[in-house]
């Protein structure tokens with residue numbers, strides 16, 4: 001996985017021809033003729049994870065709007081959370097000889113072969129949102145996205161504030177709803193949360209942990225099972241708001257009060273998460289900014305022009321306690 005601490009200055013990578021393959025769901029929002037000043041319109045191939053959450057929908061909108069504003073010819077593919085669809089889409093972009101390929105890898109492993117094909121085709125690759133595990137740093141130029149490990153640390157730190165504010169006494173028994181198995185945010189958020197637990201809260205215990213695949217349905221289904229197997233759970237740490245929102249339905253169905261009987265901390269900061277928090281059902285939210293489109297288009301232009309870019313372009317994010325929810329809700333852009 002990208003060691004997010006190393007800020008190497010990367011030159012543009014080189015890549016080779018791949019084979020043409022169909023994509024899951026693709027749209028080609030060409031913006032027509034060349035951009036101002038007669039320069040050739042930049043063609044960008046973008047492979048999106050899917051449409052699994054509110055965060056993802058906001059991320060897609062940000063990418064499409066920013067590409068349109070930049071006058072790029074965007075070839076967009078929705079992989080429906082399947083790695084094979086992303087690999088096919090990338091091969092398709094190579095065959096179409098796009099100027100730059102950008103994608104959010106659904107999981108961290110299994111990318112070297114197709115990224116080597118892009119390198120052989122001399123098409124630079126930009127990662128956005130999620131990172132990959134690779135031993136060859138030349139296979140992508142940069143990552144535009146959040147520090148998920150730090151988001152996990154922030155979640156544990158704000159949970160400490162939530163417990164204090166709630167006047168919690170006694171055991172802290174945590175249920176963890178993990179993101180998609182093998183995805184960078186799932187791996188790194190769990191790691192960051194555990195790092196703070198082990199260092200500062202040795203009395204806390206994660207009594208049950210399972211993936212809800214970042215979806216509301218997954219969160220509801222898994223939380224329902226958690227409540228059967230571990231009825232004494234009193235904290236939920238969900239890797240995204242959507243799973244927390246699904247879990248709230250399961251908690252209420254079990255006759256318990258989310259935000260009171262079970263304290264809830266989650267990550268993303270989508271509007272529906274803030275609505276639930278303003279209703280007292282979520283106790284704190286760690287923001288993960290999906291509005292990466294403008295930063296991505298800026299980097300794409302620099303990479304296309306062969307400029308040097310930082311190895312990791314981080315997004316800025318905040319954290320919110322329940323008593324901030326009502327005031328913050330009107331400000332939410334996603």
Ligand code: GZL
Pocket residue numbers: 052053054055056129130146185214239240241242267268288
């Ligand atoms: C995080 C992103 C995650 C969100 C989920 O950057 O990859 O995927 O936290 C989304 O909501 O499904």
